[in-house]
Amino acid sequence: MAVSHLTAAAVGAGAALLTDRLRAAGALRTASLAGSTVAAPTAAAWVTDFLNAVYYAKEPENRHLDDLRLAFTVLTTYWNEHGSQRIGGSDVLRFHRAFGTARLRGTGGRTGTLDRAALLAGGATLFGPWFPAAAEDPSRLGWGIAFPSVAAKAEHDPEVRLASAQVGPLTPPRRPVEEQVWHTYPPVEVPDAGATAAALLAVEHWPEYASELGRFTPLRRRGLDGQTFEIEVVGFPSPKLPVFIRAYVTVQDLVTADAPDALARWVEEVRAGFASRPDELSPIPDDAEVHAGFDLVCHEGHFMGDAKNRLVLYSQGGRSYVRAAGTWDPMTWHLAEMYDRVGRWSQHAFWGMETPRQSMLHQLAEQVARGLAADGGGA
Incomplete structure (x- = not known):
C-alpha cells in the first residue's frame, strides 16, 4: 500500500x-x-x-x-x-x-x-x-x-523562479580538445523539421516534453538563445533508490538556416571535433541538411562537471532527426563516482539510448506529432 x-x-x-x-x-x-x-x-x-x-x-x-x-x-x-x-x-x-x-x-x-x-x-x-x-x-x-x-x-514572469534557483557561473569544457570526452547519442526521428524547430523555440513548453527521467524548465524572460534551464533528472544509484538531481544549463551559439554562415561554422566545429575520434560517430552525417543547432553549457554544480551538450536538428534521406552530442572534461574523482553510479545511465537514456518514455527527445517528437495531428497535418 x-x-x-x-x-x-x-x-x-x-x-x-x-x-x-x-x-x-x-x-x-x-x-x-x-x-x-x-x-x-x-x-x-x-x-x-x-x-x-x-x-x-x-x-x-x-x-x-x-x-x-x-x-x-x-x-x-x-x-x-x-x-x-x-x-x-x-x-x-x-x-x-x-x-x-x-x-x-x-x-x-x-x-x-x-x-x-x-x-x-x-x-x-x-x-x-x-x-x-x-x-x-x-x-x-x-x-x-x-x-x-x-x-x-x-x-x-519566469524569472520569479530564477530568483530562487542556485545558478552558478558557466563551466564549459576547459581542457585541450584532445583531452576532452566527446560522445554521440542516437538520432531520434521527428515527424517534421519545421514543426520541431518551432517546438524547440517555444521555450515555455519545454516542461511538456518531460520524460520519466526528467524535465527542463526555462528560467529567463527570453527565447531559446541565452535561455537558462533548470533540469531535474532522475538518477538510479540502485534499482529501488533513484534520486532527483537538479542542475542548470544555458543555451549558447544558437544557429539556424536564417544565418547560413554561422550555421556552417557551428557544423564545421562539431564535425572537426569528432573527426579525430574514430570510436565516436559524428552527430551530423556528411549528407545531412542541418536546420538548427545549439549548445547547452553547464553551470557550476552540474553532475557532468565542465561540460556542454549539443542539440542538432537535421534532415537526411527525406527524414528528419534531432540528436544530442556531449563534450566534457575528464571528471574529478567525486563527480566520476557519482556519474558512474547515478548519472551515466540517466544521461544516456534521457538523450535517447533506452526507451522512448525515458527520453526527452522522443517525447519532443511525440508532442510535435500531436501538434501536427491537432492542426490537421497528420503525424
Missing part, C-alpha cells in the same frame, strides 16, 4: 528517516526528492509520495507520462498560485483534502495511486473549476504551470 500524504508529511525536516522506512516497505519504488526551487526539503517526502502515486509506484502497464506531467503541473501551479512560495510540509493538508479519497479508492490501479481523472478533479479542488480545461489547453500552459486565462499566462 502506498503511503498517504499525511504520513509522508509527518517527518518534516527528517524526510530521510521516513524515506528509509518507506524504501524498506517497498513504497518508494522509484523517486525521492531532496527539495527544489518549487518544493522545500520539508515537503520532500510527501511530494515524492505524490509523484509515486501518480506514476513511479504503479505497475509499468499503468504508467502514463501525461499523468506524470500533469502531476508536475499541479505542483508548479500550486507554487505559482501561492505567490511563488516554495511548497512546504504544511501544504500536504490541502493536497490530502484534494486527493486523499481518490488515493484510498486506488483510482490508479491499486490502493494509494491516482489516475488522470482524479488528478484533474483534485486540481479543480485546489485551484477552481478552471483547472481541468486549462491543464489540457496549450494556450494556457507554460513553464510547467496551468493558468486560468491566456492573459494570466502573458503576465507571468
Whole structure:
C-alpha cells in the first residue's frame, strides 16, 4: 500500500528517516526528492509520495507520462498560485483534502495511486473549476504551470523562479580538445523539421516534453538563445533508490538556416571535433541538411562537471532527426563516482539510448506529432 500524504508529511525536516522506512516497505519504488526551487526539503517526502502515486509506484502497464506531467503541473501551479512560495510540509493538508479519497479508492490501479481523472478533479479542488480545461489547453500552459486565462499566462514572469534557483557561473569544457570526452547519442526521428524547430523555440513548453527521467524548465524572460534551464533528472544509484538531481544549463551559439554562415561554422566545429575520434560517430552525417543547432553549457554544480551538450536538428534521406552530442572534461574523482553510479545511465537514456518514455527527445517528437495531428497535418 502506498503511503498517504499525511504520513509522508509527518517527518518534516527528517524526510530521510521516513524515506528509509518507506524504501524498506517497498513504497518508494522509484523517486525521492531532496527539495527544489518549487518544493522545500520539508515537503520532500510527501511530494515524492505524490509523484509515486501518480506514476513511479504503479505497475509499468499503468504508467502514463501525461499523468506524470500533469502531476508536475499541479505542483508548479500550486507554487505559482501561492505567490511563488516554495511548497512546504504544511501544504500536504490541502493536497490530502484534494486527493486523499481518490488515493484510498486506488483510482490508479491499486490502493494509494491516482489516475488522470482524479488528478484533474483534485486540481479543480485546489485551484477552481478552471483547472481541468486549462491543464489540457496549450494556450494556457507554460513553464510547467496551468493558468486560468491566456492573459494570466502573458503576465507571468519566469524569472520569479530564477530568483530562487542556485545558478552558478558557466563551466564549459576547459581542457585541450584532445583531452576532452566527446560522445554521440542516437538520432531520434521527428515527424517534421519545421514543426520541431518551432517546438524547440517555444521555450515555455519545454516542461511538456518531460520524460520519466526528467524535465527542463526555462528560467529567463527570453527565447531559446541565452535561455537558462533548470533540469531535474532522475538518477538510479540502485534499482529501488533513484534520486532527483537538479542542475542548470544555458543555451549558447544558437544557429539556424536564417544565418547560413554561422550555421556552417557551428557544423564545421562539431564535425572537426569528432573527426579525430574514430570510436565516436559524428552527430551530423556528411549528407545531412542541418536546420538548427545549439549548445547547452553547464553551470557550476552540474553532475557532468565542465561540460556542454549539443542539440542538432537535421534532415537526411527525406527524414528528419534531432540528436544530442556531449563534450566534457575528464571528471574529478567525486563527480566520476557519482556519474558512474547515478548519472551515466540517466544521461544516456534521457538523450535517447533506452526507451522512448525515458527520453526527452522522443517525447519532443511525440508532442510535435500531436501538434501536427491537432492542426490537421497528420503525424
